Structure formats: C-alpha cells, structure tokens
Amino acid sequence: MNELRGTTALPLRFDDTLETVLAGDLRSPTGAPLVWRQLVDLLGRRRVPVEARALDLLESLRPMVALEVRAASARALDGATPPAALVRLLATDDLMVALPMLRSADLAEQEWMDLLPVLAPGGRHVLRNRRDLPPAVRRALESFGPADFVLADHRTADAIAEDIGSQPLAAPQPVESDAGEGLFAVADLVARIEAYHRDRDAAEAAERVGERARNFRFETDAAGVVRWVEGVSRAPLIGLSLDLQGLARGSRLDGVAAGAFRRRAGFTNARLTIEGESDAAGDWLVSALPAFEQVTGRFTGYRGTARRPRADERAEPARAPIEADALRQIVHELRTPTNAIAGFAEMIETQMLGPVPEPYRDRAAAIRAQARDLLGAIDDLDLAARIESAALSLGEGRVALRPLFAGIVADLDELLALRGSAILLPPEDMAVSGDRRAVERLLARLLATLVSATAREERLHIRFAQDGEQRVVIAIDRPRALGHYPGEAVLGIDDEQDEDGTLLGTGFALRLARNLARELGGSLIIAPDIVTLRLPAATPGTREQANRS
Structure with a gap:
C-alpha cells in the first residue's frame, strides 16, 4: 500500500x-x-x-x-x-x-x-x-x-372639554390608524405640518444648489474606506472606498486612486463624482497621502483633500467603456488559436512531425514569427483593456534597472541589427519600486517602440538620475524620425508600421506605455529630443514580493 x-x-x-x-x-x-x-x-x-x-x-x-x-x-x-x-x-x-x-x-x-x-x-x-x-x-x-401626523392625546375627557370651553365630553374614541390606539386627529395641524416640511425642503434644496461646498478634507482606514469627513455632508462620502468598492449609490472614483491604494502611494487629482442633492454633490479632484504608524511603520490609511475643478479642468471619472470588457473577452478567445498556430508552425520548422522541405520550413518560421508578433499585440490589447477598466492588479517589489535594461536590449538585438542602430546603457544602476513584470513590460514596450523608429547609425543613450527621494528618472534619446511630431503629438500617430515595427502603431504603443507608467505611480513625458520616464524610487526597506498581476 x-x-x-x-x-x-x-x-x-x-x-x-x-x-x-x-x-x-x-x-x-x-x-x-x-x-x-x-x-x-x-x-x-x-x-x-x-x-x-x-x-x-x-x-x-x-x-x-x-x-x-x-x-x-x-x-x-x-x-x-x-x-x-x-x-x-x-x-x-x-x-x-x-x-x-x-x-x-x-x-x-x-x-x-x-x-x-x-x-x-x-x-x-x-x-x-x-x-x-x-x-x-x-x-x-x-x-x-x-x-x-396623527397626534396622541393623553388628556382626560374633562380636560379636553375645559380647553374647548364646552360641557364634559365622553372619552374620545380611538382613531383607526397605524399610529396605535387613543389618538386624536387634528386635520388642520396635519396640513400645517405638511406645508412646513414642504417649504423647508424646498428652501434647503435651493440653499444647497446656491451654496455648494468648494473643498473638504477626509481620512480613510487601512482598507481605504472613508471614515471621517470635514467640510461637506458626511452621508454621501462615509463608506466610499478608494479601491472602487464605494457604498454611496452612484458615486464614482476613477482608477488613479485605486492604483495608488494598492501601492500604498500618494495620488493627485483623482476624479470623483458624487451624485445626489447634498452640498457634496458634483465633481471633485481628490488628492491624498498615505499615513503610517511612526513606531511600527504599519499602513493606517489616507489623509487627503478634495476641491472643485476649475473651468479649464475636467473632473468626471473616466468611465470604462462597455467595450473594454468585451475587448478582454475577444482577446482571450484570440490568444488560444494564435498559440496553436505558433506551436504547429514550430513543429513544422523543427521537423518534429517528420522531414519537411526547406521552403516549407522557411514559411513555417515566418508564420511563427508573425504569430509571435500577433501574440504581443494581443497582450498589449489585454493590458490596455485592464487599465481602461481599472482591473489591473499590481504587486510590490524592488526592481534593479540596469540588469533589466540589459536583458531587454539583448532581446532587441535582431531589431537593432536590422535598423543598424544601437542602445547605450549607463554604467551606474538604480532601483525602482513596483510590480516587476509590469515594470519590465513598460520598459520593453517603450524601448522596442523607440528602436523601431531609429535610423541607421543612430544611437539611443539611456541615463538614470534621482529626482529627490521619491522618483527615479529614466531619460532616453528620442529617435530623429519622430522629430517632426512636436512634443506629445507623437501619441496621436496611428500609422501603419513596417514589418519590423510595432504591430498596433507607434501612437498606441506610446499611449500604452504612458498609461502603464501612471498605473505604476509614475509618468511619461515626451519632449522634442528626449523621452523622460519617472517611476517611484525603491526604499532601502522595499522587499521583493510575489507578483499578483
């Protein structure tokens, strides 16, 4: 046994x-x-x-x-x-x-x-x-x-008679109603009370519309749930979660706060909409910083402020379009047959099924390469849909930049040889904090897109710098071929790439890199001659954790 x-x-x-x-x-x-x-x-x-x-x-x-x-x-x-x-x-x-x-x-x-x-x-x-x-x-x-509005009358019959100036009356008969026995209905008083409440509600509604609050402060617990509010009505906000699990009906907070909460990072100008008729109703821009216990370092929640947007700002949360979920479903259905095609082409190329003439092996290799590119595009679409629908889950870790860049450059050797260009890495190393796979995806996608636009003999220099204690700056030379697109106008390119370029286009790839950088708590800025990526700096206590994405 x-x-x-x-x-x-x-x-x-x-x-x-x-x-x-x-x-x-x-x-x-x-x-x-x-x-x-x-x-x-x-x-x-x-x-x-x-x-x-x-x-x-x-x-x-x-x-x-x-x-x-x-x-x-x-x-x-x-x-x-x-x-x-x-x-x-x-x-x-x-x-x-x-x-x-x-x-x-x-x-x-x-x-x-x-x-x-x-x-x-x-x-x-x-x-x-x-x-x-x-x-x-x-x-x-x-x-x-x-x-x-039926009022209980606890007086005796004699007292009632004395008050109305008549002879003693028999005890009043109870009025049939949901309010209980022994009730004395006063129709005129009921009408006056109803009119009072109607007028008061109208006045309060007018006051709320005319004098909306302009800012408020708030604090959350360690779960990201708002527990304290000052400056506006509490009811629409108490229970609202930074992690998009709000209890207030109809109120919406965009994914900026959710992404920062999962990283225990600060955030600025997250977009919030509060529905209803209170003084808190309407659009807000929310900023907050994480709070930690001084002795243990335990995360205790967020403390932040909110303000009304200016006339030149937009504050309504970017609602994830319904198409985002449908796109993720389509991507899932495309990935399986594409993997099957790539696998079968590899079997033909390597003659696992028996001898294959050289022309067919070359054709199988081309099909496998095209399937690989298609899988990369499918992964990019899936990532974009996850970001759009605030469904991207990120872990925490310490990521060393130079060895990561060295591996990416090695993967791009074939493309660099085809373009006749080169990448020059800095001698020093720095580390950022974030999900390792997401950071690698960001850098690989950004670098591949830039290399695809290089010309022969062109060199792209990569430089690291420290921006205070909070950010690591990664500066990359912008290819000359993109120079005729001023500033961030390059994000709007929807061109058809060469076979060695980005399948979904340069603009899409750069927009994806920018959005992924934001999810990681950083930013991507495209200047006329340089591309600057900022990511959260790794602290000495940052430890590698299991990725959840």
Whole structure:
C-alpha cells in the first residue's frame, strides 16, 4: 500500500467567535452591556453570521442595557453595512438608538419596504430626510403621512372639554390608524405640518444648489474606506472606498486612486463624482497621502483633500467603456488559436512531425514569427483593456534597472541589427519600486517602440538620475524620425508600421506605455529630443514580493 510522506494533516478550524460571546456573562449589570456591544459590533460588521439565537439574545438583553449604551453601539456602526435583521432590531428601539441606524443604513428596496410598517412615526420621519432611498421606498413613506401626523392625546375627557370651553365630553374614541390606539386627529395641524416640511425642503434644496461646498478634507482606514469627513455632508462620502468598492449609490472614483491604494502611494487629482442633492454633490479632484504608524511603520490609511475643478479642468471619472470588457473577452478567445498556430508552425520548422522541405520550413518560421508578433499585440490589447477598466492588479517589489535594461536590449538585438542602430546603457544602476513584470513590460514596450523608429547609425543613450527621494528618472534619446511630431503629438500617430515595427502603431504603443507608467505611480513625458520616464524610487526597506498581476 502506497504511503504519502512529507505531508502533515492540518486540523479543520472553525470560527468560534460567536460561541465565545454567547458563553459570556449575560445577566450581570456589567456583563449584559458588554455582550450587547460585542454582538452588535460583530453582527453589524458581518464578522459572524446573522443567527436567530444571536438576535433573540439581543432582544432579551435590551431591557438590561442602558439607553446610552444601546445608542452608542448603534453610532459605532457608522460606515458599516449591518444586515437587515440587525437594522430592524435597532431601528425599532428608542429613537435615540434608531436615529444613527436609520440615517446610514444601506438596505435593498424590499428590505426597506418590510421595515417601514414596524417603524415608529419618528423613525419614518428620519427616512423622509434621506435623499438616497429608492423611489418606491419614498412613495411608500408618503403613504404613511396621514398616520404619522396623527397626534396622541393623553388628556382626560374633562380636560379636553375645559380647553374647548364646552360641557364634559365622553372619552374620545380611538382613531383607526397605524399610529396605535387613543389618538386624536387634528386635520388642520396635519396640513400645517405638511406645508412646513414642504417649504423647508424646498428652501434647503435651493440653499444647497446656491451654496455648494468648494473643498473638504477626509481620512480613510487601512482598507481605504472613508471614515471621517470635514467640510461637506458626511452621508454621501462615509463608506466610499478608494479601491472602487464605494457604498454611496452612484458615486464614482476613477482608477488613479485605486492604483495608488494598492501601492500604498500618494495620488493627485483623482476624479470623483458624487451624485445626489447634498452640498457634496458634483465633481471633485481628490488628492491624498498615505499615513503610517511612526513606531511600527504599519499602513493606517489616507489623509487627503478634495476641491472643485476649475473651468479649464475636467473632473468626471473616466468611465470604462462597455467595450473594454468585451475587448478582454475577444482577446482571450484570440490568444488560444494564435498559440496553436505558433506551436504547429514550430513543429513544422523543427521537423518534429517528420522531414519537411526547406521552403516549407522557411514559411513555417515566418508564420511563427508573425504569430509571435500577433501574440504581443494581443497582450498589449489585454493590458490596455485592464487599465481602461481599472482591473489591473499590481504587486510590490524592488526592481534593479540596469540588469533589466540589459536583458531587454539583448532581446532587441535582431531589431537593432536590422535598423543598424544601437542602445547605450549607463554604467551606474538604480532601483525602482513596483510590480516587476509590469515594470519590465513598460520598459520593453517603450524601448522596442523607440528602436523601431531609429535610423541607421543612430544611437539611443539611456541615463538614470534621482529626482529627490521619491522618483527615479529614466531619460532616453528620442529617435530623429519622430522629430517632426512636436512634443506629445507623437501619441496621436496611428500609422501603419513596417514589418519590423510595432504591430498596433507607434501612437498606441506610446499611449500604452504612458498609461502603464501612471498605473505604476509614475509618468511619461515626451519632449522634442528626449523621452523622460519617472517611476517611484525603491526604499532601502522595499522587499521583493510575489507578483499578483
């Protein structure tokens, strides 16, 4: 019987967090509030599954927990997304507990519809002041208007008679409504209250439109989620994620912030749009820097500012076109048959299937070379689609530049010989920080594009320099053939290349290099005589990590 050696069976593990809490002191004056806080936090942040026994325990503990403690536990969930069952439990508590929950809860339309009938009139009034609820929920709230504005009258019949100057009356009959028994309807007061709210809402809307905030400050936690805001209304921003996992409906943040967040790098003028009618609504340009603990160096989040764009700036996030996902699908479907063609051509060229005449072997070699170029173009299209749809995942590492350039130049030997040109590398070495494969892809694509435009006897010098402590500068001579395109006008070239050139065109290749440089936290600037690439400098503590792209 065969035996498996060198492996160790790992015990199955399960999360016993809920069991630990339920086994705590549930009935003492100090134990009950502690268990309440723990359960509300665990359920509200979805760290444990929502089980009936946990909700039943909260119901039974409620009378034993002070109102202030219950209200504080509800406020502590600001920015979280508690499940509907917990929202229902807290929203049907005292208004002091329900208020913070109803102001920030994010439920599905049907969950709101199920909750509305069990709320107190004060709770439904809180929801009437929200502008992010689905239209069906807002219409349902309006249907509760007459019931919510029926006022309870706790006076005796004699007191009522004395107030209106008549003889003692029989006890008033209860009015049938959702607000409960013993209610005294005052139609005139209801109409006045409705008119007041209507006028107030109109005035507030006019004020928001006329006096929009011009800037605000914010901070995020280590997960990139906005937790603190100053200068604008908090509700549209709290819970929005720099990693494109925003909780605010309709608000959009472009991929600049997401890419910087994954690298724990600073970013400038990321484009944000906040929808709605608050003073925060509209377009913003957002800039932020990462924060780290001084002692441990642990990443703690971002601190940043936002401002309204000037008239000459655009701030709406660049929405990834629907075609980006379709393009990625097409690229995936093209890669497989192209690999098959290249593999079969190689088998013919190397006579793996038997003897092949020389003309057919030459033809197979040409087909293999063309398939290789096509695969490179497919990879470029896939990379461009990933960048466009903010789906590019990058790792962190320390990348030495000179050995990387030496390998790329060696790969370009055949093209350099064909063009009759040369590349001169600097004697010194420098290192950048970033995803190694992405950095190599960027430099290889950029250098191949420039070499394709060189003339015979032309030499491209590569120079390294340090730009402060934050950036490494890579300067490359611009080929003379591109000189008649002023500045960055070369990015607009959509020419048909020679067979030794870039399959998708010089303009596409340079635009791809520029966009990839931005994803890596750098920049690509094309001047009349030089191409300058800036990338984040590697710090002494930067370690090579596994690539995730």
